[in-house]
Amino acid sequence: xxxxxxxxxxxxxxxxxxxxxxxxxxxxxxxxxxxxxxxxxxxxxxxxxxxxxxxxxxxxxxxxxxxxxxxxxxxxxxxxxxxxxxxxxxxxxxxxxxxxxxxxxxxxxxxxxxxxxxxxxxxxxxxxxxxxxxxxxxxxxxxxxxxxxxxxxxxxxxxxxxxxxxxxxxxxxxxxxxxxxxxxxxxxxxxxxxxxxxxxxxxxxxxxxxxxxxxxxxxxxxxxxxxxxxxxxxx
Ligand code: BV8
Numbered sequence: 001x002x003x004x005x006x007x008x009x010x011x012x013x014x015x016x017x018x019x020x021x022x023x024x025x026x027x028x029x030x031x032x033x034x035x036x037x038x039x040x041x042x043x044x045x046x047x048x049x050x051x052x053x054x055x056x057x058x059x060x061x062x063x064x065x066x067x068x069x070x071x072x073x074x075x076x077x078x079x080x081x082x083x084x085x086x087x088x089x090x091x092x093x094x095x096x097x098x099x100x101x102x103x104x105x106x107x108x109x110x111x112x113x114x115x116x117x118x119x120x121x122x123x124x125x126x127x128x129x130x131x132x133x134x135x136x137x138x139x140x141x142x143x144x145x146x147x148x149x150x151x152x153x154x155x156x157x158x159x160x161x162x163x164x165x166x167x168x169x170x171x172x173x174x175x176x177x178x179x180x181x182x183x184x185x186x187x188x189x190x191x192x193x194x195x196x197x198x199x200x201x202x203x204x205x206x207x208x209x210x211x212x213x214x215x216x217x218x219x220x221x222x223x224x225x226x227x228x229x230x231x232x233x234x235x
Contacts, residue, residue, distance in 0.1 A: 001079065001080040001081030001227075002081050002164075002165025002166060003081055003082040003083075003084065003160070003163045003164050003165050003166075004075070004079065004081065004082070004083045004084070004164070004165070004166045004167075004168065004224070005084045005086065005160045005161060005163075005164040005166070005167045005168070005182075005186060005191070006072060006075075006083065006084070006085050006086065006168045006170060007086045007087070007088070007167070007168070007169045007170070007172060007179060007182055008072075008085070008086070008087045008088065008089060008094070008169075008170045008171055008172065009087075009088045009089065009169070009170070009171045009172025009173065009179075010026075010088070010089060010171060010172070011170065011171020011172060011173075011197060011198065011213060012066075012068050012069065012087075012089070012093075012170050012171040012213045012217075013063070013066075013069075013089055013091055013093050013171075014171065014213075015066045015068070015212060015213065015214045016063040016064055016065060016066045016069075016091075016093055017059075017062075017063050018059060018060060018063050018089075018091055018093075019059070020171075021173075022173050022175060031052060033147065034147075035048060035049075036048060036049050036052040036053075037144075037146045037147055038146045038147045038148055039146055039148060039149065040148075041146075042115070042141055042146070043115075046129040046139065046141070047128070047129050049141070049142070050126075050127045050128055050129060050131075050142075053109065053127065053142040053144065054125070054126045054127060056090070056109055057109045057110075057123065057125060057126075058125070060090075060091040060092065060093075060109050061125070063091065063093060064093075064096065065093040065094070065096040065097035066093070066213075066214045067214040067215075067217070067218055068170070068171075068213035068214045068216075068217040068218075069093045069094055069096065069097035069099070070097045070098070070218075071217040071218040071220075071221040072085060072094065072097070072099060072170075072217065072221070073094070073097040073098035073099045074221055074225075075221045075224060075225070076099055076100065077098070078225050079224060079225060081165075082163075084103070084160040084164075085099055085101070085102050085103065086102075086103040086105055086157055086160070086179075086182075087102055087103065087104055087105070087106075088105060088106050088172060088176065088179050089104075089106070090104065090106055090107055090108050090109045090144055091108075091109060092108065092109075092110055103152075103153050103156065103157060104152065105145070105151040105152050105153060105154070105157065105179065106144060106145040106151055106152070107142070107143045107144040107145045107152060108143060108144075109123065109142065109144070110122060110123055111123055111142070111143030111144075112124070112127065112131075112140050112141070112142065112143055113140070113141050113142070113143040114133035114135060114136060114138045114139065114140060114141075115138060115139040115140070115141045116133065116136055116138025116139055117133060117135055117136040117138055119133055119134065119135035119136065120143055121134055123142060123143065127140055127141075127142065151178060151179070154178070157182070158185070161182055161185045161186045161189060161191070162189050163189075164186045164189065164191040165190075165191055165192065166191055166192050166193075166194065167182065167183060167186035167187070167191045167192070167193045167194070168193075168194045168195075168196065169182070169183055169193075169194075169195050169196070169197075169201075169203065169205070170195075170196045170197070170213055170217065171196070171197060171198075171213050172197070172201065173201050174201040174202070174203040180203070183195075183203050183204060183205060184204060187204065187206075192206050192207070193205045193206045193207070194206065194207045194208070194209065195207070195208045195209070196208075196209045196210075196211075196213060196216050196217060196220065197210060198210065198211070198212060
């Protein structure tokens with residue numbers, strides 16, 4: 001069996017009650033991205049940025065994985081070939097559903113990072129500008145990749161895109177780079193490309209399945225697993 005590379009975005013967590021960014025009432029309609037999701041914004045007003053992420057951390061703490069997250073965990077567990085799961089999301093719902101080795105290319109709400117020495121530690125529920133780095137007493141920030149910063153594990157991601165037989169983008173508007181460029185990269189390497197979204201994002205996909213992720217993904221995983229004989233039935 002081939003290699004499946006999956007990229008998820010805010011849309012897969014929408015049905016778990018976590019806001020998306022660019023839908024109606026999305027996060028970027030309420031906050032100015034440049035103030036809360038850039039290094040300049042953080043250094044200019046760290047209190048505002050910490051309040052933004054404290055609210056997201058509290059929101060995520062109360063959220064539960066949905067059927068889409070669970071279906072992807074089942075695919076990782078039961079599919080005979082390799083499944084590489086990359087997410088732009090900073091919540092832990094893939095892990096809650098049982099996924100392992102998730103590539104969080106934009107970081108995680110559960111992580112804290114020192115803006116001065118680069119140390120990392122588990123983020124407390126609430127962070128303030130006074131929260132000290134446990135290593136150097138410097139300025140603690142959320143371990144999140146902001147605009148203008150290099151996403152994490154890019155080498156590993158491009159290796160996966162080079163091996164992919166199938167690239168699937170789920171619940172992402174394809175607005176933010178470099179993630180938005182992965183579909184073209186995979187296609188260039190000969191992969192088939194599939195988008196699963198409420199409505200087409202307009203990206204260059206071979207196939208598009210529309211509908212809410214919690215409904216569409218489980219059926220798609222069943223279809224993928226039925227191509228691999230002798231596998232466990234649906235959990
Ligand atoms: C970098 C962390 C360089 C914050 C995020 C070209 C042109 C212009 C600008 C650029 C460019 N190339 C690069 C840039 C700059 C920038 C960029 O792309 N800007 C955009 C706005 C054009 N990119 C960067 O800055 C990146 N870094 O380029 O670094 C560099 C080079 C060398 C050395 C150093 C640096 C860094 C980008 C990362 C920024 N951080 N997040 C946080 O999360 O708080 S981005 C942010 O957007 C989130 O991570 C989010 O995941 C991501 C993408 O959004 P989506 O997940 O797609 O969510 P969205 O709301 O947009 O869409 C939701 C989708 O779900 C919709 O399609 C909807 O239909 C669907 N949906 C809704 N409900 C459901 C559903 N689908 C299924 N079921 C449902 N129920």
